[in-house]
Amino acid sequence: MKLLKSSAVLLALVWLSGCTNPLATKESEADLQSGEVAVEDRNAESSGIAGENAMGADLGDGAEAQVIVGEDAFQGNELDDPASPLSNRIVYFEYDSSSVRAEDQQTLAAHATYLSDNTNVTIRLEGHTDERGSREYNLALGERRALAIRQILMLHGASINQFEVVSFGEERLAVEGSDDAAGLQNRRVELIYVGR
Amino acid sequence: MIKSWLMALSLLITLLPWQAHALLTIEITGGSEAALPIAVVPFGNEGFAAPEDISEVIRNDLASSGRFAPLPKGDLISSPHDKSEINFKDWRLLRSEGLLVGKVSSVDGETYQVQFQLFDVYKSQQLIGKRYQVPASGLRRLAHQISDLIYQTLTGEVGVFSTRLAFVSVVNTPAGQKRYALQVSDADGANPRSVLQSKQPILSPSWSPDGERLSYVSFENGKAEVFVQEMRSGRRDSVAAFKGLNSAPSWSPDGKKLALTLSKAGNPEIYVLELASGKLSRVTHNSQAIDTEAVWMPNGRELLFTSDRGGRPQIYKVSADGGRASRVTFEGRYNASADISADGRFMTMVHGLNGKYYIAVQDLDSGAVQVLTETGQDESPSFAPNSRNILYATEQNGKGILAAVSVDGRIHQRLGESGSDVREPAWSPIRK
Known part of the structure; x- marks a missing residue:
């Protein structure tokens, strides 16, 4: 009561x-x-x-x-559980690729399940690239990466109106630099739960 | 005569003075083209001293083009200011082909009269001479205009010294944030001024053909949107803020349309926006591929653009009305960011080789490709309006700088230290 x-x-x-x-x-x-x-x-x-x-x-x-x-188990919103696959909010990509790697599928499935269980939750997918090559092409590539993630999340049950998609291309690098190590960190999609 | 043209450009490196108020400075870093020896005699001064050293600006302009070798000041045997004071024999001994003399006199504190005469030393003949009256604030621009006239008289090509450059600068604040500015400078990098400042990224400036407006991409509303800004009034309008990407604006040669990349239909496609009516027409229809970075052919009927429809980014050509696109680049796995020379003969693009990116030029008739740069971090090529030089962005010591290369690859220039990261250059059209 x-x-x-x-x-x-x-x-x-x-x-x-x-x-x-x-x-x-x-x-x-x-x-x-x-x-x-x-x-x-x-x-x-x-x-x-x-x-x-x-x-x-x-x-x-x-x-x-x-x-x-x-209680023993983590109490609170699943999103705040550091042990949950939902705590993984960044998906990385190969050079000039928007294919999602096998190891990220599980993480994405977990996010999709969360989204389909919480239809009022909105997620922003921010696509990023490394700093190599054309800025405009990278802007488009960042969007393609974000859309690739959206597609997977939707295949697993999330609904299209739960998404905001934005690409920053190479304009917001996670790590400065154009070497391979920086590139690995920069080619990414960030999953941002809106309002958190 | 030809022999006297031959003067190693390497000599110039030590002779080029740094311009005091230029944040960006042109410096010739290589090149072997024969440069024409010319004597630029410091202009005479009458009355109030002029706030600009006109002959010095002209001298820098000519030297920076790489096509002229101004005589060292110490070698100038005399200081004539008009024809009556010239002994042509002396100047022939110095093997100078051209001789520039002139005078600046103050009409009052605010107005100056400037005159110049350019002579062919071997023929003892005046090639061109003019007199002007300008306000003090117009002296520098006048100097660039005189440089254009000299350049055109001696080379037969249009000079671009009085054009402007647009570019984006980025400064890191002490708090670790970035501040972006869209800047416009003189063609020699002097007088950079911000026309827009933002905490969010700015990119892809494109000049209207009359040089009165700039279109660009700004993230000020959290995502890429396209704006058009009037240079004189500062008035700006959002012209594309659809869902998804709004980017890569390029002005049509008649100034009435913008080619754009929009992903409002779910995938980046090329569109043409009629500015007066707001009418939007879609050009490409390839829902699997990235289509972006459209630029107009000088005929105003066709566009070149970047697409990865063949698996990797390459340049394609399509009618501005739509229809089938044909592939233009075949060398290398990565070609993007095309720009076209005003004469329609050459295309410049970013050319990827083994994970490095260079500026290349392709002869649009023969298809022959020449790689022009060496650093491997080169992007955003933009043709000078005389089709002779290509301005581009590169890196030096981890910082973005602007550089230029002649279309034949022989003259390299660097627009030096400015304290901020600079990128995304766009060379203005010729001022009418």
Whole structure:
């Protein structure tokens, strides 16, 4: 009962802060046009307000977890568990390639599962390249990498409106330099849970 | 006569003075083309001293082109300021082909009268002479215009000393952040001024054919979007901010359209945007490949662009109305960032070889490719409007600098230390 009460308060808070009720989202998903919540959701995707959606959901989960103490397993949002494959938020690429390596498939499957379980969560995929070659071509290559990740996540159950895709090409290097070691660190897609 | 043209350019390296107020300085780093010996006599001065040393600016311009070898100042036997004071025999002894003399006199504190005369020493004949009246602030620009006239008179080609360069500079703040600036300088790198500053990346500046506007990509809204900015007023408009990439703007020769890369349909494709109407037409339709970096052929009907539709980035040609694209580059596994000379004869591009990137030039008729640079970190080639030189970005001591190379690969120039990383150069059209 206590738990229910605090959940209700939380839901109210979430509502006040202009966020989507995660439960309501699920229900109204079938008819995106009519529900007020769903409309908000759509705006969120294009305007970047989506961050608050994700935060709302996390607040809920986190608060419930705080009530329960003394368990062995990690308590809290899966995203905060350093042992979870979800803690891997960077996928690296070979030179001039947008193919995802076998070892990253498991990580991506975990992210996809999380996204399909939490349909109100939005993720931003930031594509990056190393500094070699044409800046404009690299801008396109960064986008292609981000889209390759999106495709895999969608194949595993995430929905297209859970994504923001942006490419920075070679404009935001993780490591300065044009040698092979720097290149390995720079050719990447960063998975950023919006609002976290 | 021909013999007297032969003068090792290496000599120039020690003779070239550094320009005091140029943040970027041109320096000739190599080249073996015969340079024409010319005597540039310091101009006479009457009245108030001029704030610019006009003859010195001209001397630097001519030397930096690599096509002239100005005589060392110590070798000038006399200081004539007009024809009556010239003894041509003396100048023949010095094996100088050309002789430039002139005068600067103040009309009042703000206005100056400048006159110059260029002589053929062997024929004892005036080739060209002019007189101007300009405000003090116009002296430097006038000096570059006189350099253009001298260059054109002696080489038969258009001079580009009074053109401008656009480029992007990046400075690291003490707090570890980056500050980007879109800058415009004189063609010799002097007078760099910021036309846009941002905390987010700026890239791919492209000049309108009249030199009045720049289009570029800015990340100021969190992703790549295309803007057009008027140089005089500073007014700027977002012209492409669709979902996905908005990048690689290139101005059509008639100034009415921009070729762009947009990925709003899910994949980077080439589009043409009519600026007045906002009408957008799609040029490429290859949903598997990256199509980007379109540039207009001088005929205004065709585009060259980079595509990896064949597996690796190569340059292709397509009608601006769309249709089938044909491949243009066949040498090497990586060719990108094409630019075309105004005369339509040459294409320059980034040419990848074993993980290194060089500036190359391809004869568009014969298809012959020549690699022009050596450092292996060269990108963003941009033709000078006289089709003779190619400006590009490279690295020195881990820092981005600008350099130029003649289309025949014989004259190399470096626009030196500026304190910031510089990149993404674009050479302006000739000012009308």
